[in-house]
Amino acid sequence: MSDNSPPGLDVPESAVAKPFWDGTREKKLVLQWCPECDRSVHYPREMCPRCMTTDLVWRELSGRGVVYAFTVQHFSAVADVPVPFVIALVDLDEGARLMSNIVGCAPTGVSVGMPVSVAWHPLADGRALPMFSK
Amino acid sequence: MPADPSDLRGKVAVVGVADIASPSGRLDKTMAELEAMMVKEALNDAGLTLQDVDGLFTARSESMGTLDLAERLGVHPTVTDTTMTGGSSFEVHVEHAAAALALGLCEVAVVVYASTPRSGGAYRPGQAYRDWNPSRPSPMLEWEQPYGISLPMGAYALAASRHMAEFGTTREDLAEIAVSTRQWAAMNPRARYRDPLTAEEVLASKPLCEPLHKLDCCVVTDGAGAIVLTRADRARQLKQPPAYVLGAGTHHTHSIISQMPDLTVTAGKVSGARAMAMAGIRPADVDVLETYDSFTITALLSIEDLGFCKKGEGGRFVRNGTLRPGGRLPTNTNGGGLSYTHPGMYGIFLLVEAARQIRGTSGQNQVEGVDIAVAHGSGGFLSAMSTVVLGSEATT
Ligand SMILES: [Zn+2]
Numbered sequence: 001m002s003d004n005s006p007p008g009l010d011v012p013e014s015a016v017a018k019p020f021w022d023g024t025r026e027k028k029l030v031l032q033w034c035p036e037c038d039r040s041v042h043y044p045r046e047m048c049p050r051c052m053t054t055d056l057v058w059r060e061l062s063g064r065g066v067v068y069a070f071t072v073q074h075f076s077a078v079a080d081v082p083v084p085f086v087i088a089l090v091d092l093d094e095g096a097r098l099m100s101n102i103v104g105c106a107p108t109g110v111s112v113g114m115p116v117s118v119a120w121h122p123l124a125d126g127r128a129l130p131m132f133s134k
Numbered sequence: 135m136p137a138d139p140s141d142l143r144g145k146v147a148v149v150g151v152a153d154i155a156s157p158s159g160r161l162d163k164t165m166a167e168l169e170a171m172m173v174k175e176a177l178n179d180a181g182l183t184l185q186d187v188d189g190l191f192t193a194r195s196e197s198m199g200t201l202d203l204a205e206r207l208g209v210h211p212t213v214t215d216t217t218m219t220g221g222s223s224f225e226v227h228v229e230h231a232a233a234a235l236a237l238g239l240c241e242v243a244v245v246v247y248a249s250t251p252r253s254g255g256a257y258r259p260g261q262a263y264r265d266w267n268p269s270r271p272s273p274m275l276e277w278e279q280p281y282g283i284s285l286p287m288g289a290y291a292l293a294a295s296r297h298m299a300e301f302g303t304t305r306e307d308l309a310e311i312a313v314s315t316r317q318w319a320a321m322n323p324r325a326r327y328r329d330p331l332t333a334e335e336v337l338a339s340k341p342l343c344e345p346l347h348k349l350d351c352c353v354v355t356d357g358a359g360a361i362v363l364t365r366a367d368r369a370r371q372l373k374q375p376p377a378y379v380l381g382a383g384t385h386h387t388h389s390i391i392s393q394m395p396d397l398t399v400t401a402g403k404v405s406g407a408r409a410m411a412m413a414g415i416r417p418a419d420v421d422v423l424e425t426y427d428s429f430t431i432t433a434l435l436s437i438e439d440l441g442f443c444k445k446g447e448g449g450r451f452v453r454n455g456t457l458r459p460g461g462r463l464p465t466n467t468n469g470g471g472l473s474y475t476h477p478g479m480y481g482i483f484l485l486v487e488a489a490r491q492i493r494g495t496s497g498q499n500q501v502e503g504v505d506i507a508v509a510h511g512s513g514g515f516l517s518a519m520s521t522v523v524l525g526s527e528a529t530t
Contacts, residue, residue, distance in 0.1 A: 010266075011276070011280040012266045012268075012271065012272075012275050012276050013276070014268070014271035014276055015268065015271075016271075017271075017276065043273050043276065043277045043393075068296065068397070069292040069293070069295040069296035069299070069397055070292070070295055071283075071288050071291035071292050071295055071343045071344060071345070071346075072341070072343070072344035073282065073283070073284060073288060073291075073342075073343050073344075074340075074341050074342055074343070074344070075284065075342065076282050076284065081282055084341075084344075085282065087281050087282065087283045087288055087292070088292075089292055089391075089392055089397070097392060098277070098392065099277060099278045099281055099283065099391075099392040100281055101281050101282070107344075111299075112295060112296065112299035112300075113299065129280055129281075131281075
């Protein structure tokens with residue numbers, strides 16, 4: 001993985017988000033979807049916050065999006081993380097917004113509106129964190 | 135007939151205030167000691183006693199805060215409120231207290247806060263982020279913390295990034311907010327930082343979460359404050375000129391920053407509009423603004439959302455010293471969270487300074503002829519906004 005990818009924290013997994021995390025094991029970006037509203041629900045939850053349906057489904061997304069906002073962080077609570085690194089909010093083409101890291105380029109190469117696609121950062125337990133690169 | 139919030143206008147007033155901070159940032163007292171000091175000082179200020187108090191409001195990180203507080207004070211309240219929305223909690227308390235007092239649920243309400251992050255280690259950023267409870271999973275821990283974001287600063291940096299990209303706001307614009315606030319702090323003997331500050335120094339300070347640098351951030355200090363409220367008819371018989379609650383409004387749009395619908399528009403747009411509608415005022419009527427400044431961007435967004443300028447024009451608005459002493463909109467007249475004090479939840483200090491400005495007792499920081507002052511609190515990650523409009527006798 002990229003030289004400036006930060007994670008080192010334990011990444012928890014909530015019960016409701018299991019399909020998301022299972023997807024990451026196969027490097028698939030699987031988000032919760034409301035079939036009534038025909039829109040993504042992220043983060044995953046128990047009930048659609050628009051129409052209250054509890055029959056939410058899961059859908060694999062393209063993994064493409066654009067940088068909505070970003071910050072170059074010059075310190076980290078995690079000691080072994082090289083700084084600076086980039087934290088961004090990424091707007092996926094299908095409508096969800098995710099926090100993530102932008103990897104594979106220098107922080108100075110990141111801009112708002114920049115198209116990105118998903119890159120996978122493996123975790124020790126076989127899951128992976130979705131990150132993004134140009 | 136439908137209820138009308140504007141019935142609340144001027145029914146209740148702030149009649150006692152107290153706050154404490156020190157240039158060293160340290161107070162070397164416990165939070166319980168500071169709470170007792172502030173309650174006593176604010177009640178003395180009003181000419182009331184503990185026996186008069188039957189409404190108690192506080193925001194602590196521990197649960198059941200008013201139970202412990204009331205027990206220590208020996209108060210047996212009929213109205214009790216531990217609403218905790220972060221830094222805006224105390225503006226929310228004023229709104230709730232105003233409604234409760236106006237309806238006769240209580241007669242005298244006290245709002246109090248103390249925190250000692252500097253000397254007592256009571257405020258430990260990051261501590262809460264590490265506790266994972268599978269039955270109440272924290273979205274922040276699962277969807278944000280794995281990416282190494284430093285909170286709260288990283289969240290505000292994201293908002294600043296978006297505002298700059300969308301509207302062309304510059305770091306210089308944000309720096310002006312730190313500079314103008316420092317000019318006010320220079321006149322406040324209790325402020326943490328009083329030395330003159332230039333935009334160049336803000337720009338050259340250490341980058342932490344770009345685009346935010348060290349001098350875009352509030353101080354971390356011990357501090358405490360309290361206010362006392364009662365009904366307007368009773369307020370007129372007390373020691374101080376009442377600062378009437380003309381309007382109040384609260385709104386929140388999210389908890390964690392990645393769920394904020396639009397990073398350039400805060401809930402202040404709704405809370406401010408509600409408070410001003412209740413008060414029957416427009417932004418142009420405001421004589422002083424006390425607005426939350428955990429970071430420079432916090433104040434910039436609020437100035438826009440409260441309607442002092444159009445969305446996106448905050449940078450242009452603050453140029454030319456608009457917020458400075460002698461400026462068109464005197465803002466954060468005590469030196470703010472950026473230079474005076476910021477013990478973790480700054481909202482009580484906004485209210486104390488707004489009430490003093492109405493009374494005309496802000497010392498060297500006093501603005502001439504203040505009839506309307508706005509205290510605008512922000513809590514969480516630009517999440518929970520609450521606005522209080524205070525007015526002088528002339529406004530009622
Ligand atoms: Zn739905």
